[in-house]
């Protein structure tokens with residue numbers, strides 16, 4: 330393709346992703362994963378070293394496709410009038426390090442973040458967890474915002490792990506997916522299982538699921554479940 334054709338295609342992708350990333354932020358509100366302006370969604374722009382991400386500090390009610398910010402994969406603004414999310418460096422680091430990732434989500438959803446505050450992985454004691462996460466949801470290191478520390482922690486924890494979610498210690502949840510929608514789904518499911526396992530533990534000791542059963546559940550859900 331000529332570079333003009335590539336540019337036109339990338340422009341169309343950016344327009345599509347502005348709409349999609351804006352709409353997906355409403356899902357974080359709908360599923361009660363965020364408070365005030367916390368939390369963010371981003372999507373990688375296919376065929377370009379760019380991403381579309383939430384602007385910093387803007388109320389969820391005021392987000393529009395046009396207010397989304399386009400940055401390069403070093404977090405520098407390429408398109409948009411607003412400053413990008415304060416978590417942009419972490420998202421950018423993940424896209425640079427994990428080429429298979431097309432979407433990243435961050436929330437402080439309360440039950441999952443309570444596990445993060447204790448630095449405790451969520452054990453795989455539900456078939457729904459085996460399906461979506463393929464095992465426990467791991468804990469990443471303590472890291473301060475700004476620079477690459479959070480991104481490094483996410484990548485180090487999730488590389489070679491089946492879970493698309495990591496509980497960053499004392500902070501909150503980061504999820505990854507092939508698309509932004511898949512990363513949002515992982516954030517919703519992460520909070521759901523964090524709450525259920527919390528409730529289970531309040532009543533006693535949850536029963537573990539045998540590793541070979543976790544493998545079978547994960548395999549079926551990832552490859553057979555749903556509409557084909």
Ligand SMILES: [Zn+2]
Pocket residue numbers: 368435436437500501
């Ligand atoms: Zn945060």
